[in-house]
Amino acid sequence: MRTKPLDRLLFTQGGECFFCRQPLPREEASIEHLVAVTHGGKDNDENIVACCQALNTLFGRMSLKEKLTVILKQQGPFHCPARQAAASASAAPGTASTAAAPATALQAVLKGLRKRGNARPRTLDALTALVASLLEQNGFSAKETKDVMARLTRQHYIDVQDRRINAYLLPPSQG
Ligand SMILES: [Zn+2]
Incomplete structure (x- = not known):
């Protein structure tokens, strides 16, 4: 039996978002292509991660370089957009x-x-x-x-x- 990519990614990531490492319920998860398909990225496990939908939306068609810029500009642990409130509360x-x-x-x-x-x-x-x-x-x-x-x-x-x-x-x- 084949597993669905999202289930497989969530399993290998320990049920956490790849970027902010918060617990990520399946219904809030989405598949992010590190190198976007529009930039020639492959649709295989080497290029995909499961992450919060809000971050996936923000990344949109950004190049990998732009995504890394977003990540590196943050100080401290990475927070996905919609997770900011919860993270600062705790x-x-x-x-x-x-x-x-x-x-x-x-x-x-x-x-x-x-x-x-x-x-x-x-x-x-x-x-x-x-x-x-x-x-x-x-x-x-x-x-x-x-x-x-x-x-x-x-x-x-x-x-x-x-x-x-x-x-x-x-x-x-x-x-
Ligand atoms: Zn996240």
Whole structure:
């Protein structure tokens, strides 16, 4: 009996996402071609891994070099886009205190963006203006705009190309 590629990958990866190493239920897993098929990548086990769907979506048709850039730009353990919230919630107490203030400002911005649905800004300039106003509405200083924008980019909540925003990859609401 042949096993399906996804089952086989999940088994060899110990049931974890290849990149963020969080437990990965089968229904949330997807097959990522390290070298995309559109770039000549093969559809065999040497070129495929099981990973979180959100990361697979983000990687899209990126070249392997671009994917590695995304991975190397992160500091500390790699977090897939939709796993960020869960990972920071379970962070060690020592690391939580230093990150608390900006993370809260970030949460306020994420909440505001979620509410907007499809009416989110399509350019970095428009988003920067919106982030500043969301911060002020929620009692934060607009001076944090730069920091929040950096986090949105670094944590891949936004997919940006030439100062235009191609996609939002917001983590699920924490209630
Ligand atoms: Zn993952």
